[in-house]
Amino acid sequence: MTGYSHQKRFLVAVDCIIFGFDGQQLKLLLIQRGFEPEKGKWSLMGGFVEKEESFELAAGRVLHKLTGLENVYMEQLYAFSDPARDPIERTASITYFALIDINQYKHQISKDYHAEWFPLNKIPKLIFDHTEMVEMAKEKLRYKAALHPILFELLPEKFTLPQLQVLYEGVYDSTFDKRNFSRKVLSTGLLVKQKEKEKESSKRGAFYFKLDKRKYKTKFDAFLNFIPNPHKLK
Amino acid sequence: MTGYSHQKRFLVAVDCIIFGFDGQQLKLLLIQRGFEPEKGKWSLMGGFVEKEESFELAAGRVLHKLTGLENVYMEQLYAFSDPARDPIERTASITYFALIDINQYKHQISKDYHAEWFPLNKIPKLIFDHTEMVEMAKEKLRYKAALHPILFELLPEKFTLPQLQVLYEGVYDSTFDKRNFSRKVLSTGLLVKQKEKEKESSKRGAFYFKLDKRKYKTKFDAFLNFIPNPHKLK
DNA sequence: TTAATAACCGTCAATCTTACACTAATTTGA
DNA sequence: TCAAATTAGTGTAAGATTGACGGTTATTAA
Numbered sequence: 001m002t003g004y005s006h007q008k009r010f011l012v013a014v015d016c017i018i019f020g021f022d023g024q025q026l027k028l029l030l031i032q033r034g035f036e037p038e039k040g041k042w043s044l045m046g047g048f049v050e051k052e053e054s055f056e057l058a059a060g061r062v063l064h065k066l067t068g069l070e071n072v073y074m075e076q077l078y079a080f081s082d083p084a085r086d087p088i089e090r091t092a093s094i095t096y097f098a099l100i101d102i103n104q105y106k107h108q109i110s111k112d113y114h115a116e117w118f119p120l121n122k123i124p125k126l127i128f129d130h131t132e133m134v135e136m137a138k139e140k141l142r143y144k145a146a147l148h149p150i151l152f153e154l155l156p157e158k159f160t161l162p163q164l165q166v167l168y169e170g171v172y173d174s175t176f177d178k179r180n181f182s183r184k185v186l187s188t189g190l191l192v193k194q195k196e197k198e199k200e201s202s203k204r205g206a207f208y209f210k211l212d213k214r215k216y217k218t219k220f221d222a223f224l225n226f227i228p229n230p231h232k233l234k
Numbered sequence: 235m236t237g238y239s240h241q242k243r244f245l246v247a248v249d250c251i252i253f254g255f256d257g258q259q260l261k262l263l264l265i266q267r268g269f270e271p272e273k274g275k276w277s278l279m280g281g282f283v284e285k286e287e288s289f290e291l292a293a294g295r296v297l298h299k300l301t302g303l304e305n306v307y308m309e310q311l312y313a314f315s316d317p318a319r320d321p322i323e324r325t326a327s328i329t330y331f332a333l334i335d336i337n338q339y340k341h342q343i344s345k346d347y348h349a350e351w352f353p354l355n356k357i358p359k360l361i362f363d364h365t366e367m368v369e370m371a372k373e374k375l376r377y378k379a380a381l382h383p384i385l386f387e388l389l390p391e392k393f394t395l396p397q398l399q400v401l402y403e404g405v406y407d408s409t410f411d412k413r414n415f416s417r418k419v420l421s422t423g424l425l426v427k428q429k430e431k432e433k434e435s436s437k438r439g440a441f442y443f444k445l446d447k448r449k450y451k452t453k454f455d456a457f458l459n460f461i462p463n464p465h466k467l468k
Numbered sequence: 469t470t471a472a473t474a475a476c477c478g479t480c481a482a483t484c485t486t487a488c489a490c491t492a493a494t495t496t497g498a
Numbered sequence: 499t500c501a502a503a504t505t506a507g508t509g510t511a512a513g514a515t516t517g518a519c520g521g522t523t524a525t526t527a528a
Binding site for chain 1: 237238241242243244245246282283284285286287288289290310312313315316317322323324325326328380457
């Protein structure tokens with residue numbers, strides 16, 4: 001026997017769960033689906049995998065098409081494969097979650113896709129199993145961010161400690177003591193204090209920090225401990 | 235437009251990375267591939283996904299076919315999709331890793347597949363990208379076992395603390411202080427001491443323990459801390 | 469009875485984590 | 499220009515956790 005001729009072939013799509021942070025809230029980028037079935041309904045950005053394309057490339061392509069961004073933090077989340085998940089024809093979906101700096105994305109809110117940012121607690125009804133995908137992505141984000149400094153991917157190059165704390169508090173829907181928070185974060189050595197202050201959101205102004213890219217790469221895989229009581233998380 | 239008619243369809247396979255522990259070493263179950271290409275070479279156990287089958291069901295079916303076991307701990311690992319990974323025809327592989335109690339598997343070393351257990355440091359050359367899959371599975375196992383009590387899935391119902399420690403030491407290729415190890419493990423409250431002792435491997439004999447199934451489920455997702463210095467892990 | 473083997477146990481010092489409250493810088497408006 | 503309002507920024511003490519470390523106990527075999 002040569003070839004795998006009796007075997008069934010499937011459609012394979014990628015779907016992107018795209019997180020952004022506007023300084024206040026963690027948000028999700030959704031589009032209004034442009035074709036049937038479920039045309040006009042809210043959906044994750046996705047697309048079919050092409051003939052000579054890996055899933056990673058497909059996900060990058062799809063993300064780029066919507067946001068215009070490259071070199072974005074992306075991670076494979078899960079392969080969804082319920083035979084009935086797409087009513088037209090069986091299609092597996094390989095999901096990726098992406099973290100983007102929402103400010104970088106401002107240029108062109110790609111009207112082509114009717115894209116919109118939704119706060120995590122106001123996600124509309126989504127097509128197919130996309131709600132489940134979003135839930136899984138939120139969970140994984142929380143899990144991973146408790147151990148690794150990935151949330152910096154959501155921030156601009158320069159950010160303040162209060163901004164960082166608001167982000168963490170948003171992700172964990174919780175509040176942290178700022179003294180303990182800053183001590184922990186600074187003790188990692190990942191942050192470099194800048195001379196300038198951010199003066200818009202407070203009278204006193206808060207110093208900017210930048211990520212030490214070198215240490216970021218080195219320490220990324222070590223277990224950090226950014227949030228209090230991780231043991232009590234579900 | 236109805237249907238997705240212009241889109242490319244792909245073959246999709248599942249491959250299982252099957253770990254077992256024989257009391258001494260962590261091992262991997264491999265088979266000799268029974269068909270071309272690469273017939274006779276060492277390979278992970280795998281199979282094509284069938285028409286109305288989810289990936290999870292396919293992985294369970296494939297695992298069952300080889301081991302005869304059901305209700306095995308399995309977890310989706312990663313979707314591998316390099317267009318050239320299978321030379322005959324483009325095939326994506328969704329990988330799952332499984333943890334089995336090696337004793338449960340003794341009955342019939344399924345001669346059909348020429349299956350064999352290999353210690354992790356003696357894995358032969360594998361077909362396609364299977365070596366990469368195994369590496370990723372090892373890494374994920376180490377990662378996950380540092381935080382969650384999954385290694386119990388590799389042990390029989392009753393086991394001793396020394397056995398458990400040998401397992402952990404094998405997984406992390408390291409040695410731990412037994413006083414600290416038992417203190418940590420017992421402090422989780424996951425273990426229930428039995429009255430009987432295991433008398434084969436020592437003169438004094440070591441008490442058996444069982445998992446408290448209820449607490450196991452409850453605490454599985456909390457971050458535990460079974461191994462020393464997790465921060466120093468890569 | 470003795471020797472050998474592996475199980476089992478407890479303490480102390482260092483580190484880490486948490487809880488908690490005041491001062492500093494700046495802007496605004498009285 | 500002074501007072502009030504706002505948010506940034508900092509330190510300490512108590513408790514919990516972690517890691518290093520050695521001696522005793524139970525059992526078997528000689």
